[in-house]
Amino acid sequence: MELAVQTRALGKRYGRTWALQDCALDVPAGRIAALVGPNGAGKTTLLHLAVGLLRPDAGEVRVFGRDPRSVLPDIGFVAQDTPLYRDFTAAELVTMGGKLNRRRWDAALARERLAMLGIPPDRPVGKLSGGQRAQVALALALAKRPRLLLLDEPIASLDPLARREFMQALMGAVAESETTVLLSSHLLADLERSCDYLIVLQQSRVQLTGAVDELLDTHRTLVGPRAGSESIAGVAKVVRASHTERQSTLLVRRGDGPVDPLWTEHEVTLEDLVLAYLAEATATRVEWEVPA
Amino acid sequence: MIWLTWRQHRRQALFTLGALAVLAAIMVPTGLAMHTKYDSLGLPACREALGSASMITQTEAVSRCESLGHQFQQEFSGMVFVAVLFVVLPVLVGVFFGAPLVSREFEQGTHRLVWTQGVSRLQWALAKFGLVGAITVVLAVGYALGVSWWFRPLVSASTGRLTYLSFDVQGVVPVAYTLFALALGIFAGTYWRKVLPAMGISLVGFAAVRVAIEVLARPRYLPARTLSFSPAGDQTPNPASGDWVMSEGVRNAAGELVLPNARIGPCPPSGCGAGPGPGEAGAGAYNWMEFQPGDRFWTFQAIETGIFALLAAALVYFALRRLRTIA
Numbered sequence: 001m002e003l004a005v006q007t008r009a010l011g012k013r014y015g016r017t018w019a020l021q022d023c024a025l026d027v028p029a030g031r032i033a034a035l036v037g038p039n040g041a042g043k044t045t046l047l048h049l050a051v052g053l054l055r056p057d058a059g060e061v062r063v064f065g066r067d068p069r070s071v072l073p074d075i076g077f078v079a080q081d082t083p084l085y086r087d088f089t090a091a092e093l094v095t096m097g098g099k100l101n102r103r104r105w106d107a108a109l110a111r112e113r114l115a116m117l118g119i120p121p122d123r124p125v126g127k128l129s130g131g132q133r134a135q136v137a138l139a140l141a142l143a144k145r146p147r148l149l150l151l152d153e154p155i156a157s158l159d160p161l162a163r164r165e166f167m168q169a170l171m172g173a174v175a176e177s178e179t180t181v182l183l184s185s186h187l188l189a190d191l192e193r194s195c196d197y198l199i200v201l202q203q204s205r206v207q208l209t210g211a212v213d214e215l216l217d218t219h220r221t222l223v224g225p226r227a228g229s230e231s232i233a234g235v236a237k238v239v240r241a242s243h244t245e246r247q248s249t250l251l252v253r254r255g256d257g258p259v260d261p262l263w264t265e266h267e268v269t270l271e272d273l274v275l276a277y278l279a280e281a282t283a284t285r286v287e288w289e290v291p292a
Numbered sequence: 293m294i295w296l297t298w299r300q301h302r303r304q305a306l307f308t309l310g311a312l313a314v315l316a317a318i319m320v321p322t323g324l325a326m327h328t329k330y331d332s333l334g335l336p337a338c339r340e341a342l343g344s345a346s347m348i349t350q351t352e353a354v355s356r357c358e359s360l361g362h363q364f365q366q367e368f369s370g371m372v373f374v375a376v377l378f379v380v381l382p383v384l385v386g387v388f389f390g391a392p393l394v395s396r397e398f399e400q401g402t403h404r405l406v407w408t409q410g411v412s413r414l415q416w417a418l419a420k421f422g423l424v425g426a427i428t429v430v431l432a433v434g435y436a437l438g439v440s441w442w443f444r445p446l447v448s449a450s451t452g453r454l455t456y457l458s459f460d461v462q463g464v465v466p467v468a469y470t471l472f473a474l475a476l477g478i479f480a481g482t483y484w485r486k487v488l489p490a491m492g493i494s495l496v497g498f499a500a501v502r503v504a505i506e507v508l509a510r511p512r513y514l515p516a517r518t519l520s521f522s523p524a525g526d527q528t529p530n531p532a533s534g535d536w537v538m539s540e541g542v543r544n545a546a547g548e549l550v551l552p553n554a555r556i557g558p559c560p561p562s563g564c565g566a567g568p569g570p571g572e573a574g575a576g577a578y579n580w581m582e583f584q585p586g587d588r589f590w591t592f593q594a595i596e597t598g599i600f601a602l603l604a605a606a607l608v609y610f611a612l613r614r615l616r617t618i619a
Contacts, residue, residue, distance in 0.1 A: 048404075048619055051408050052408070053404060053407060053408065053619035054619045055617060069412070072408060072409065072410055072412070073410040075408065077404070077408040079401060079404035079405065079408075080401075081401060083400060083401035083402045083404055083405050084402070084405060085300065085400075085402055085405075086400070088299070092299065095295070096295070096296050096299070097409070099293065099295050099296055100293070100296065100406065100409035100410055100411045101409055101410035101411075102410065103410055104410075137405075140405075144409075144410070
């Protein structure tokens with residue numbers, strides 16, 4: 001299995017604060033991976049490390065087994081807020097892409113996409129709507145015919161309709177190619193339907209990573225009698241527990257063997273899973289010292 | 293890369309060309325007027341006759357030539373203030389070309405667009421700095437030649453081209469100043485990464501370095517010469533020598549400087565004024581001056597150009613090194 005992105009003990013520090021710490025990830029090639037986490041979790045830092053904009057302070061990151069800066073022609077990147085030269089027209093940006101990517105540049109693809117979306121070629125992109133600008137940025141990234149496409153909150157600033165159009169355009173474009181996609185969002189709902197690989201980041205650490213179907217398969221919600229902290233047969237780890245007076249609801253990772261029949265098993269949704277892992281990370285956080 | 297650099301900065305370039313054209317429209321007529329007047333007064337011939345020796349014999353012709361020079365200076369005294377404008381021009385290149393070059397990319401986030409394409413950062417930086425640098429050199433050479441031509445009559449009618457202000461806008465140093473200003477702007481842009489702070493720092497930094505070198509270093513490039521001459525003799529400093537007099541005064545017989553910034557004897561034909569007489573300084577007093585000879589002009593130009601070129605190269609090196617690590 002070829003790995004598109006691989007990180008080992010990866011860390012990045014700004015001053016004394018670690019923006020990303022001890023990050024170990026394997027994103028297999030061909031996946032559409034969602035990078036989920038609240039604002040400030042380290043998503044942008046991770047993506048910037050993967051595209052070589054930042055250099056790690058600890059560990060290493062490899063893209064297709066190599067240093068990111070040496071495979072830049074194979075990486076398409078759409079940065080947060082889709083920065084573009086605002087006084088350039090879309091047509092000029094396509095020309096610019098050709099000048100900056102001599103090895104491989106599919107100008108026809110970019111023009112076709114932009115024409116299809118009805119984006120005027122001769123207006124400065126600064127005068128286009130946010131959704132149109134995002135589409136221009138995506139078209140530029142796709143015209144590199146990248147093997148890895150990294151998108152940093154591409155839809156965060158778009159309205160719901162533009163979000164859907166953007167995701168449709170993205171999925172349509174990568175469906176026919178072998179492109180690996182890694183896109184970040186602080187909203188899982190936007191990505192849930194499209195992604196088959198999940199990375200949950202919280203407080204600069206990776207909380208959960210794996211293929212979506214595997215994750216759904218290995219996690220269960222258990223409902224049963226009010227439980228203490230004793231271990232349950234067939235459960236490897238309790239991710240999150242909530243209790244009422246008489247019963248407990250647990251989100252667990254399954255272990256070997258069947259689960260104690262005392263408990264009723266339910267399948268989990270991706271959203272339950274992500275929320276459970278995010279909540280767990282929040283609970284272990286160092287709290288403010290508030291006098292009782 | 294060249295296409296991109298031109299596309300990004302063409303408006304700036306055209307604006308600069310327009311400003312230079314306006315400047316030329318003012319400078320050419322005034323320059324022609326000065327050259328014509330200079331020639332019609334007969335100054336070239338009389339200056340030629342004086343030669344370039346530091347001391348000459350005081351004659352009728354010498355004082356006539358000197359008073360012609362004063363006449364010319366009187367007429368065009370306002371032009372010296374225009375020359376101050378020329379001293380300021382190089383820093384504008386640093387502030388408006390250099391400082392935004394990298395910092396604007398950061399401010400608008402477009403470094404994340406351009407540094408993730410198939411061109412390495414180093415290539416990007418070299419192409420950008422190279423092209424802007426080349427355009428700057430062309431502009432600066434034109435500026436230096438133009439100002440040298442424009443300023444020549446005023447300079448030769450007065451104290452010569454080694455003195456402050458006239459040294460700074462002639463020869464090759466303006467080109468070096470301009471490149472230094474550009475490099476300083478680029479450097480500031482890579483460290484502060486915001487357009488306005490980078491502009492401010494390049495403005496202040498340029499002024500500080502220029503003044504420091506001008507005041508502290510330049511008078512010491514070569515050991516100054518000294519000259520003593522008796523007030524009784526008929527020898528006088530040559531007004532056409534172009535010597536840069538750094539200090540002068542009257543010393544008494546024991547060699548102590550008793551009257552700084554003064555000179556005694558020989559009186560011009562118009563008669564002695566109420567200046568200090570030999571009586572005050574005592575018998576045996578003599579005139580003394582410390583100066584850099586006018587024929588060191590090109591040596592000094594070369595030294596100062598070298599200093600600023602080295603500074604510019606160092607700043608570009610640090611800017612490139614910085615660019616490797618920032619994001």
